[in-house]
Amino acid sequence: MKYADYYAALGVERGASADEIRKAYRRLAQKYHPDVSKEPGAEAKFKEVAEAYQTLKDPEKRAAYDALGSRPQGEEFRPPPDWARQHAGSGSAQFSFDDGDFADLFSRFSARNGAMPGEDFEVPVEISIEDAFRGTTLSLSLSMPEYDASGRPRRVPRTVKARVAPGAVDGQRLRLPGKGGKGAQGGRDGDLYLDITLKPHPLYRPTGHDLYLDLPLAPWEAALGATVEVPTLSGPVSLKVPAGTGAARKLRLAGRGLPKPRGGAGDLIAVVQIVVPGDVGERERELYEQLAKSSEFNPRRHFAAGGT
């Protein structure tokens, strides 16, 4: 296993008082707690800090940790042979030093006899908008702690398959009962929670069950009206653009968004953009010039009136 420098994780000296340790933990927890922090990597950082604090705040665990000696962070190491017997009390002589995590040394430490419920896990999952629309089956490869017959913790790879019915939205949470860490000695198994986010899509921008789509129109299509083909998740549909459609106008295709779990669906909302060709041919230029001369349209009329 790899040595973890708990004092360094909290940014305190090895001789720090319990009070200094608590203050350092609180400061770092406020900065990195995944429920309140938006810092990149906050979750991993908080896990490190919390693991360090769990051990150092408990005088008995801290003494056991100190007895392991000081080493560089991440150095490969094994606890001295008599360490478990001296520090972890009776019934803990069978530590497994090979497949355990460093943190497991100390979690096992406070383990009592009797039922231990399995740990809950929360896993972020990114799916495509197409998969949210059609539904999908996720295959998740997870590493879960399990306890063997003698109560030793070890990490076991596990694959969980989960069917996600059509209609997931960004931020959807799913609960898979009993699919978290295994309980020990009669304790119930933990749950697995999936936190779903939708992958950014080149065309659609989801909000809840609605989808926004940019709809570029040529100036003459916007002025004269047109019937244009619009892509939707269930295939292209025809959309009638009324004459005189301005930029930023929203054209709603009812029921063409993401399906709702209990029936119905959100809308697809096409946001009009007027797009001008960057390069015009001679004939096109002539027509534009003709239009410019004969039109009395002034899009900036309100400027003259001072905006009133």
Add this chain to the structure above:
Amino acid sequence: MTVETEVLWLDEHREVSMRELLETSGLREAELLELVHSGAIPPSDRSGAGYQFSARLITVARTACRLRNDFELDTPGLSLALRLLERVRELEEEVAQLRAELPR
């Protein structure tokens, strides 16, 4: 080992009992009741059988339990933190909605 499994959606379409909320969150009953009374975890219904909650609140109650443990918060502090987080969630949703409306 491969397991095909039951999937529960934590959204407004499903309701859970007080007991289920306690079991999934790890909160104590007195704490949860205080959060219900302060309005931080609002029940959708109080019928004869007791409180019912939107399944979405499982996420909120689990956050509450984590915050209580990791920051050693008392229940009034927890209630305030939950209300502020809910406000942040609403604002983030609004920002996401406005962003989606903006042309790229």
